[in-house]
Amino acid sequence: MYSEFQKKNESLKEFGLKNFGNVYWNQSTPVIYESIIKRHEGLLSHLGPIVVQTAPYTGRSPKDRFIVKEPSSDNKIWWGTVNQPIDPEKFKLLKNRICAYLQEKDLFIQDCYVGADEKFRVPLRVISERATGALFARTMFIQEHDKNKLLNFSPEFTVFHVPNFNGDPEIDGINSNAFIILNFGEKTILIGGTSYSGEMKKSMFTVMNYLLPQKGVMSMHASANYGDNEDDAAIFFGLSGTGKTTLSADPERTLIGDDEHGWSDHGVFNIEGGCYAKVIKLSKESEPEIYETTRRFGTMLENVVIDPVTRRINLDDDSITENTRASYPVSHIPNMTRKGTGGHPKNIVMLTCDAFGVLPPISKLSYDQAMYHFICGYTAKVAGTERGITEPQATFSPCFGAPFMALHPTLYAKLLGEKIKNQKVDVWLINTGWSGGPYGVGQRIKIPHTRAMVKAALSGELKKEKFKKDPVFGVEVPLSCPGVPSEILEPKNTWKDKDAYDKKAKELASMFDKNIKEYGGEQLDKVALAGK
Numbered sequence: 001m002y003s004e005f006q007k008k009n010e011s012l013k014e015f016g017l018k019n020f021g022n023v024y025w026n027q028s029t030p031v032i033y034e035s036i037i038k039r040h041e042g043l044l045s046h047l048g049p050i051v052v053q054t055a056p057y058t059g060r061s062p063k064d065r066f067i068v069k070e071p072s073s074d075n076k077i078w079w080g081t082v083n084q085p086i087d088p089e090k091f092k093l094l095k096n097r098i099c100a101y102l103q104e105k106d107l108f109i110q111d112c113y114v115g116a117d118e119k120f121r122v123p124l125r126v127i128s129e130r131a132t133g134a135l136f137a138r139t140m141f142i143q144e145h146d147k148n149k150l151l152n153f154s155p156e157f158t159v160f161h162v163p164n165f166n167g168d169p170e171i172d173g174i175n176s177n178a179f180i181i182l183n184f185g186e187k188t189i190l191i192g193g194t195s196y197s198g199e200m201k202k203s204m205f206t207v208m209n210y211l212l213p214q215k216g217v218m219s220m221h222a223s224a225n226y227g228d229n230e231d232d233a234a235i236f237f238g239l240s241g242t243g244k245t246t247l248s249a250d251p252e253r254t255l256i257g258d259d260e261h262g263w264s265d266h267g268v269f270n271i272e273g274g275c276y277a278k279v280i281k282l283s284k285e286s287e288p289e290i291y292e293t294t295r296r297f298g299t300m301l302e303n304v305v306i307d308p309v310t311r312r313i314n315l316d317d318d319s320i321t322e323n324t325r326a327s328y329p330v331s332h333i334p335n336m337t338r339k340g341t342g343g344h345p346k347n348i349v350m351l352t353c354d355a356f357g358v359l360p361p362i363s364k365l366s367y368d369q370a371m372y373h374f375i376c377g378y379t380a381k382v383a384g385t386e387r388g389i390t391e392p393q394a395t396f397s398p399c400f401g402a403p404f405m406a407l408h409p410t411l412y413a414k415l416l417g418e419k420i421k422n423q424k425v426d427v428w429l430i431n432t433g434w435s436g437g438p439y440g441v442g443q444r445i446k447i448p449h450t451r452a453m454v455k456a457a458l459s460g461e462l463k464k465e466k467f468k469k470d471p472v473f474g475v476e477v478p479l480s481c482p483g484v485p486s487e488i489l490e491p492k493n494t495w496k497d498k499d500a501y502d503k504k505a506k507e508l509a510s511m512f513d514k515n516i517k518e519y520g521g522e523q524l525d526k527v528a529l530a531g532k
Helices: 002-015 029-038 088-101 131-140 147-151 198-215 244-248 288-293 367-376 409-423 447-459 498-517 522-529
Strands: 023-025 050-052 065-068 084-086 107-114 122-128 157-162 179-183 188-192 218-226 233-237 254-257 260-264 267-270 274-278 300-302 325-329 345-352 362-365 378-381 393-396 426-431 467-469 476-478
Touching: 002 023, 029 050, 029 131, 050 131, 088 157, 088 179, 088 188, 107 131, 107 198, 122 131, 122 198, 131 157, 131 198, 131 274, 131 300, 131 325, 157 198, 179 198, 188 198, 198 218, 198 260, 198 409, 218 244, 218 409, 233 244, 233 267, 244 254, 244 274, 244 345, 244 447, 254 260, 254 267, 274 288, 288 325, 345 367, 345 378, 345 409, 345 447, 362 367, 367 409, 367 426, 367 498, 378 498, 393 498, 426 447
Parallel strands: 023 107, 050 300, 065 084, 065 179, 122 157, 157 188, 233 345, 345 426
Antiparallel strands: 107 122, 179 188, 218 233, 218 254, 218 260, 260 267, 274 325, 300 325, 362 426, 362 476, 378 393, 467 476
């Protein structure tokens, strides 16, 4: 066994690494726990979770993310403010400096997979200077338990995770000391200057968003579950903070995954092996399954406040950040499938957190309306998910995940449209945001009401109700829904000032109109009309 690990250590030279310290290959979760505590990277909390802090970076840093402009991917990438280019030579020099930095340092390495469907999975190696980086990788990606396969593991992509290494904007051509750089040609990712674990997760999601569509597989920023059988699957699209994790963790349905999925000709599959949930002010009553994960061994809590003496956590304390997170194995959710796969969906739910408070809590979409809202991806960025966001801000994020989409949005829309038509999928738009007024005036729609709407939609009960066309947004709004007060289904009814509602609704409609024109073209003409 020793000689085999010597051989694996030697293989690191292929990545430019040499003269390193101890190498910890594929440690189990308990062993990584011991390393984290011994190295003072985190605290063991009451009932077993590890608590770590990532300040000053407590959310993703999209302005510090780059893609190397190299021949194999240059003409495929959706270049712009989301996918910023960086010169290959800058990447090479930065990687060399990282390898030099890692000399004499201990390395924590996890070999794992991205993608539950073996036909489309990507072998991944994460090389981190921190034990917490190894724990996050082991939790969030898919583990390989066969020792022989681990000894002969050959990664397709490699992540260098060096939170303590600061980049130099003048030397490296980046914007700050933090950097997240993807090189599709070399199949290498560099992450440094930031301890926020979500950068690792979303970098590999971007990789899958680049690879899968080129194989005819729809990649989705979405959670998924199924009902009585795998053929009763549902997909929940949405940005962080819109409710993907909350609504997919349904005690009456089986969880496939909470955030990232592929949709092939065989059905839906999870891209990850874990969940990464927001846990600020988490309620035991409203979200019991997720709440219990914050009290279990194997969970890593980020930026959650902990009493250093009693080691009890306080999920209501946002003094570090609103974006407190729990990283836990999907198996921590009682009703989940270890296969990470399901059949073709019968229903798609598009989640939006409307900060204006004018969109209906639930509405049924036609095919063209589904394409319209998918391309627009309207929501509000909620506090903490990105640096500088302190309160909800209205935004349009194509495909409900523009920050992670490597290709042009219309490519994903075309793939999704084909699958919706082929499988005759019902599509719903659900607003998990505000009602009775905009942010600061109205109140956020109650989770039990949203759960009741989702249940009615997925069971087919809601299709039996009468619908009314919304005069501003053109969507079909149910006049009643089991378990939901009928007066909240039409948003204008919840506003005291009806004129103010009309004004705000028209304002949002004009924003939709302006946004869709950015993706104009013949193929979108009919789709654009769906928003009228």
